[in-house]
Amino acid sequence: MIQTVIFDMDGVIVDTEPVHHFAYVQHFKQLNIEVSPEMYASFTGNSTKNIYERLKTIYDLKEDVQTLVETKRNLFNDAFDQKEDLYLLDGVKDLIIDLHQNGMQLILASSSANVTIQRIFNRFDLNKYFTHKVSGEDFPKSKPHPAIFLKAAELAKTEVQNCIVIEDSTNGILAAKSAGIYCIGYDSFHSKLQDYSLADKVISHFNELSFETIRNIN
Incomplete structure (x- = not known):
């Protein structure tokens, strides 16, 4: 039973996915990287830390993973607080x-x-x-x-x-x-x-x- x-x-x-997507896209622009829809879909179910570990390897990002995570989290929190619907x-x-x-x-x-x-x-x-x-x-x-x-x-x-x-x-x-x-x-x-x-x-x-x-x- x-x-x-x-x-x-x-x-x-x-459904916070639109808020996450907005935050990720804003951050990708800041990092000057292009992430395909297929790659983005493969992130579903992964932690933010693991996602940025992947991105750091793929795009050879200079920022450390914790900094990347915190930047994206701040973008998410700002968008989350402003989103009434x-x-x-x-x-x-x-x-x-x-x-x-x-x-x-x-x-x-x-x-x-x-x-x-x-x-x-x-x-x-x-x-x-x-x-x-x-x-x-x-x-x-x-x-x-x-x-x-x-x-x-x-x-x-x-x-x-x-x-x-x-x-x-x-x-x-x-x-x-x-x-x-x-x-x-x-x-x-x-x-x-x-x-x-x-x-x-x-x-x-x-x-x-x-x-x-x-x-x-x-």
């Missing part, structure tokens, strides 16, 4: 409340930085529903490496076979499956160039899920 639901954040709980994805808050009220443990496992996670959780009053929040910045390798989901299951004190992951990215789905966790792929209109073929179940709206449907997954 499922005891813990592990949520990704960007593209699952809230930022909402939770349709139906996800209802699902979170339904699961929480019925005693399901909820964990966040996001590639976003801790400060970004907290910014979003404070803005949308989500802290009371989740027992733990895990950030990809605390791991040397990003999704598709399974470390973040294995840590989430460990914090939940739940065997992986009693967990599920809700993910919207190719890398996230690969990470969940590598961790041995049942994965629900969320294929929304926000998703770009992602592969859901390895997900155990694919949904396009959160009204397809409930405490009852999730509890009985095996």
Whole structure:
């Protein structure tokens, strides 16, 4: 029986991708580099640190990785604070409340930085529903490496076979499956160039899920 639901954040709980994209594009212009749409799509599910480690190698950037990360984060934070039309994805808050009220443990496992996670959780009053929040910045390798989901299951004190992951990215789905966790792929209109073929179940709206449907997954 499922005891813990592990949520990704960007593209699952809230669509901050346009804000991230804006911040990255602004920074790429400052760095005078051109990143193709295909390369950018491959970043989905990776931590900012890992992305800039890749970019530093590919483009031989002179700045150190931490400086690159902080510059992009500042651009993101400024854009995030100024963006008024930022909402939770349709139906996800209802699902979170339904699961929480019925005693399901909820964990966040996001590639976003801790400060970004907290910014979003404070803005949308989500802290009371989740027992733990895990950030990809605390791991040397990003999704598709399974470390973040294995840590989430460990914090939940739940065997992986009693967990599920809700993910919207190719890398996230690969990470969940590598961790041995049942994965629900969320294929929304926000998703770009992602592969859901390895997900155990694919949904396009959160009204397809409930405490009852999730509890009985095996």
